[in-house]
Amino acid sequence: xxxxxxxxxxxxxxxxxxxxxxxxxxxxxxxxxxxxxxxxxxxxxxxxxxxxxxxxxxxxxxxxxxxxxxxxxxxxxxxxxxxxxxxxxxxxxxxxxxxxxxxxxxxxxxxxxxxxxxxxxxxxxxxxxxxxxxxxxxxxxxxxxxxxxxxxxxxxxxxxxxxxxxxxxxxxxxxxxxxxxxxxxxxxxxxxxxxxxxxxxxxxxxxxxxxxxxxxxxxxxxxxxxxxxxxxxxxxxxxxxxxxxxxxxxxxxxxxxxxxxxxxxxxxxxxxxxxxxxxxxxxxxxxxxxxxxxxxxxxxxxxxxxxxxxxxxxxxxxxxxxxxxx
Amino acid sequence: xxxxxxxxxxxxxxxxxxxxxxxxxxxxxxxxxxxxxxxxxxxxxxxxxxxxxxxxxxxxxxxxxxxxxxxxxxxxxxxxxxxxxxxxxxxxxxxxxxxxxxxxxxxxxxxxxxxxxxxxxxxxxxxxxxxxxxxxxxxxxxxxxxxxxxxxxxxxxxxxxxxxxxxxxxxxxxxxxxxxxxxxxxxxxxxxxxxxxxxxxxxxxxxxxxxxxxxxxxxxxxxxxxxxxxxxxxxxxxxxxxxxxxxxxxxxxxxxxxxxxxxxxxxxxxxxxxxx
Ligand SMILES: [Mg+2]
Numbered sequence: 001x002x003x004x005x006x007x008x009x010x011x012x013x014x015x016x017x018x019x020x021x022x023x024x025x026x027x028x029x030x031x032x033x034x035x036x037x038x039x040x041x042x043x044x045x046x047x048x049x050x051x052x053x054x055x056x057x058x059x060x061x062x063x064x065x066x067x068x069x070x071x072x073x074x075x076x077x078x079x080x081x082x083x084x085x086x087x088x089x090x091x092x093x094x095x096x097x098x099x100x101x102x103x104x105x106x107x108x109x110x111x112x113x114x115x116x117x118x119x120x121x122x123x124x125x126x127x128x129x130x131x132x133x134x135x136x137x138x139x140x141x142x143x144x145x146x147x148x149x150x151x152x153x154x155x156x157x158x159x160x161x162x163x164x165x166x167x168x169x170x171x172x173x174x175x176x177x178x179x180x181x182x183x184x185x186x187x188x189x190x191x192x193x194x195x196x197x198x199x200x201x202x203x204x205x206x207x208x209x210x211x212x213x214x215x216x217x218x219x220x221x222x223x224x225x226x227x228x229x230x231x232x233x234x235x236x237x238x239x240x241x242x243x244x245x246x247x248x249x250x251x252x253x254x255x256x257x258x259x260x261x262x263x264x265x266x267x268x269x270x271x272x273x274x275x276x277x278x279x280x281x282x283x284x285x286x287x288x289x290x291x292x293x294x295x296x297x298x299x300x301x302x303x304x305x306x307x308x309x310x311x312x313x314x315x316x317x318x319x320x321x322x323x324x325x326x
Numbered sequence: 327x328x329x330x331x332x333x334x335x336x337x338x339x340x341x342x343x344x345x346x347x348x349x350x351x352x353x354x355x356x357x358x359x360x361x362x363x364x365x366x367x368x369x370x371x372x373x374x375x376x377x378x379x380x381x382x383x384x385x386x387x388x389x390x391x392x393x394x395x396x397x398x399x400x401x402x403x404x405x406x407x408x409x410x411x412x413x414x415x416x417x418x419x420x421x422x423x424x425x426x427x428x429x430x431x432x433x434x435x436x437x438x439x440x441x442x443x444x445x446x447x448x449x450x451x452x453x454x455x456x457x458x459x460x461x462x463x464x465x466x467x468x469x470x471x472x473x474x475x476x477x478x479x480x481x482x483x484x485x486x487x488x489x490x491x492x493x494x495x496x497x498x499x500x501x502x503x504x505x506x507x508x509x510x511x512x513x514x515x516x517x518x519x520x521x522x523x524x525x526x527x528x529x530x531x532x533x534x535x536x537x538x539x540x541x542x543x544x545x546x547x548x549x550x551x552x553x554x555x556x557x558x559x560x561x562x563x564x565x566x567x568x569x570x571x572x573x574x575x576x577x578x579x580x581x582x583x584x585x586x587x588x589x590x591x592x593x594x595x596x597x598x599x600x601x602x
Pocket of ligand 1: 472503
């Protein structure tokens, strides 16, 4: 995922490598479920890919297997939630948010049950498996559904906090995870609040407004830019809906340029949400959306795809320099 | 309530529903008439639910998978006192929650339905929750026969048997018609009983307008460890001669003359029942 230069930069910043957000999710859910027998995991032959095999062994009465049937997975999760269970439906985001989108829209969001849906191995986590296994549409379609809190954690801390929030939420929640190991990005004293972006680095020349597991690349790029005298702000927008418009407008007003970064198609994701927020408030700055373009995604592993489309320290540094004209 | 009392009640329910659809200018007349006897038996004889117990965790659950027949459900719920009958005047009106498919905004409604093939999976979740909690509530859903072409029903058919959900009862409003015409011509689902048996369900076939048969099918204890599928053979448009077995009444709305004629037929049926 990282070039030697990026790894060196991470070291310089004192960043430590954690585990996959998906592993953090599974461990957190198991811990919560041991204390709360009402927590139920629902899987569609996905307990292995969801890192829930230990959960299934430890809490066999709190896991429901539905087989390879995502529509059924979401309907059952909604039914459990309607009858007082804290149900977590766990399935690869590519299937969950495409095949079962109608169940998400109607059974969960419209019916307003406190179900949690976990989109695993999202974005291009399954890179080399091809487009069938990519979810580059999920943020766009979920943003267009009313009554859903949409969280895309950047690191283990945000993942843990998102799951803790979801476990007590009284409304529908969707959380999106990748499967690669993530650097820890946050200080121990950081506060996590759903709907409030976290400033990972301050600066006024350019703002990286990022979501999910692309955040690390913006952090590294910001450090590289600092060496060139460019001060970049990095805003981790873990909650894509409801969007923290206040922090985004502040960044737009205070910085000379804004670059959004997401592991998602450039159509309908974080970038367009940020653009809409800025424009409707009359904030017009140099602006660029970094993500996967509207084309057949280049074949390759997740790291290859990220590099190809400039989701990397080097790519984002270059994008910033171009945008601010330095 | 006796069979005869229920038979009298259903005439007035049909009357109310026809007036409602006429006033709303929209609705699913044929299917509403075909499932009205089923709803009448469910809400007045079978379901352990009332306006007072609707929030009880141990209430029986009813999810109407064929959500488009909501006018029949609204009519029965109003009759059972879940909300004032005057609310029915607002169906499909601006800012009224009484929209053309069930929503939880309406007292007595468990889940928002209307897209077909959603009710059965939801009911599996509800039935599983009941098993986990050792609660003795039962879960009922009503499916349309055209609806069975939705693949999600068959995902759910597997899961219900897999999890031995003997607290789950799926009722098929088997009126053999759907919007385009005869279900067997649109997308044949026969042999129905064999299919559900093969999926591991207990199958009960009844006349969906016969109160004794419906009551028995809906109240006989289930086979231990098996979900129950009740094929209720019904007549689309039941009770109004010119609507019976005519596909165009799927969502046909009676005009003034048609309404009058339909109500007159129901009056005759009522007089016949009373003198019997
Ligand atoms: Mg039909």
